[in-house]
Amino acid sequence: MSKIKHAALHAEAADLIAAADGLIIAVGAGMGVDSGLPDFRGNSGFWRAYPALAEARIAFEEIANPAAFRRDPVLAWGFYGHRLNLYRSTQPHHGFTILREIASHLPKGAFVFTSNVDGQFQQAGYNEDEICEVHGSIHHLQCVDGCNGAISPADNFKPEVDDRTCRLLSQLPRCPHCNNLLRPNILMFGDGDWLGQRSNAQRRRLETWLQSARNPVIVEIGAGNHVPTVRWFSETLGEPLVRINPTEPEIPGRGVRIPQGGLAALNGIHAALTARHFFG
DSSP, X not given: OOHHHHHHHHHHHHHHHHTOSEEEEEEOGGGGGGGTOOOOSHHHHHHHHOHHHHHTTOOHHHHSSHHHHHHOHHHHHHHHHHHHHHHHHOOOOHHHHHHHHXXXXXXXXXXXXXXXXXXXXXXXXXXXXXXXXXXEEEEEEEETTOGGGOEEEOTTOOOOEETTTTEEOSOOOBOTTTOOBEEEEEOOTTOSSOOOHHXXXXXXXXXXHHHHOSSEEEEXXXXXXXXXXXXXXXXXXXXXXXXXXSSOOOOSSSEEEEOSOHHHHHHHHHHHHHHTTTTO
């Protein structure tokens, strides 16, 4: 698609944003690509990031699974420990700042709905009370057996990982209540043990915010069909939707589809809003 066509789409998105009173930021895994985070769509991308798992022919759905913590906790925590360290050290790209700047010029601000577990919005300075992490967060831990119903921050857990073998070198984290293994408070594949009360409380705050915003616009970034949680959320709200996705930009109703990566599209939208004197 030409620069002129992209610019026209950015202008359409800017019109919807300028007419809104609030911003719903709906984000899938594609948002992190511009920050240098790996894209796990399909085993090829996943195995490029984790060659030890490729050699063992372990698919993402197998390691991102509570059964992995019972079968081989050192390997499971090697994978999640590597991800935890990666997310802690990753600087969110400029698109996060653009969205926050847009929100600051809307009466109701913004609320984030994301399937990502990386904590990048918190790292980018967003208000914790205005984020809904529907699949949980790697920055929080729980007992593998859901002991005591407790969810605790992972701040004190500093995993040391052998990147070559994808295995944890440091001590496994233990539940302070029963001394059983701790796992990330993330909704995994085939997961019947996930403690969802933290995410449920976030969802309730989101619902309250949605009731207060009369004319919000949804800007959805990097949400694919493989795990369609974010796309379903965006499409069921019935609001104008700006869908930013380089490979799956189709939308079912009113809105704008932008077939670009997140940062490129947000830079274009920011330029269009600036031309309209949106930022004053």
